[in-house]
Amino acid sequence: NAGVTQTPKFQVLKTGQSMTLQCAQDMNHEYMSWYRQDPGMGLRLIHYSVGAGITDQGEVPNGYNVSRSTTEDFPLRLLSAAPSQTSVYFCASSYASYNEQFFGPGTRLTVL
Amino acid sequence: AQSVTQLDSQVPVFEEAPVELRCNYSSSVSVYLFWYVQYPNQGLQLLLKYLSGSTLVKGINGFEAEFNKSQTSFHLRKPSVHISDTAEYFCAVSSMDSSYKLIFGSGTRLLVRP
Numbered sequence: 001n002a003g004v005t006q007t008p009k010f011q012v013l014k015t016g017q018s019m020t021l022q023c024a025q026d027m028n029h030e031y032m033s034w035y036r037q038d039p040g041m042g043l044r045l046i047h048y049s050v051g052a053g054i055t056d057q058g059e060v061p062n063g064y065n066v067s068r069s070t071t072e073d074f075p076l077r078l079l080s081a082a083p084s085q086t087s088v089y090f091c092a093s094s095y096a097s098y099n100e101q102f103f104g105p106g107t108r109l110t111v112l
Numbered sequence: 113a114q115s116v117t118q119l120d121s122q123v124p125v126f127e128e129a130p131v132e133l134r135c136n137y138s139s140s141v142s143v144y145l146f147w148y149v150q151y152p153n154q155g156l157q158l159l160l161k162y163l164s165g166s167t168l169v170k171g172i173n174g175f176e177a178e179f180n181k182s183q184t185s186f187h188l189r190k191p192s193v194h195i196s197d198t199a200e201y202f203c204a205v206s207s208m209d210s211s212y213k214l215i216f217g218s219g220t221r222l223l224v225r226p
Contacts, residue, residue, distance in 0.1 A: 042218040
């Protein structure tokens with residue numbers, strides 16, 4: 001099993017550009033989530049999904065969109081990148097929100 | 113709202129010494145508790161979890177944690193640390209208060225010195 005995979009590993013954007021961070025899992029997990037990690041702030045939940053076709057907002061959803069058309073994939077879209085979105089982004093999956101979450105390796109995003 | 117507090121942002125310790133990383137949470141209901149470890153430039157990996165049952169939980173790499181409901185704490189301990197334990201450690205809580213979403217603390221950087 002590959003577990004949770006994320007692409008790209010690194011990305012540099014200019015303010016106003018859009019992009020999609022990819023996340024995929026091969027463990028047949030229903031629950032998937034996106035977090036951002038900033039120094040001294042731990043991980044904050046951006047969006048999550050409890051199954052295909054169902055998504056909801058987390059703690060810091062502004063400026064991000066998600067969709068879940070399949071169980072395996074959960075992409076995160078930045079609509080118009082801002083410097084405040086410079087961060088490390090982690091995707092995670094689990095059987096349920098209160099179970100152990102398996103994390104991907106992360107995407108380091110810099111917005112200039 | 114649910115919150116998790118890790119009071120120590122950094123804990124320096126000498127190799128083979130014991131260590132305790134502190135975690136306190138706010139919740140009035142039953143909780144699920146987790147400790148994750150993040151090695152440099154990697155994702156998070158589960159160290160241990162408390163879902164129910166025995167309040168002393170053993171995890172990987174010789175770590176253990178004790179759930180104390182009266183003090184709303186879930187401190188992480190290891191009797192003898194190694195250089196390879198140098199990493200960032202995150203406490204996380206899930207409960208009905210957060211609609212079972214995982215809430216993370218701000219992290220504690222464990223720095224093991226020779």
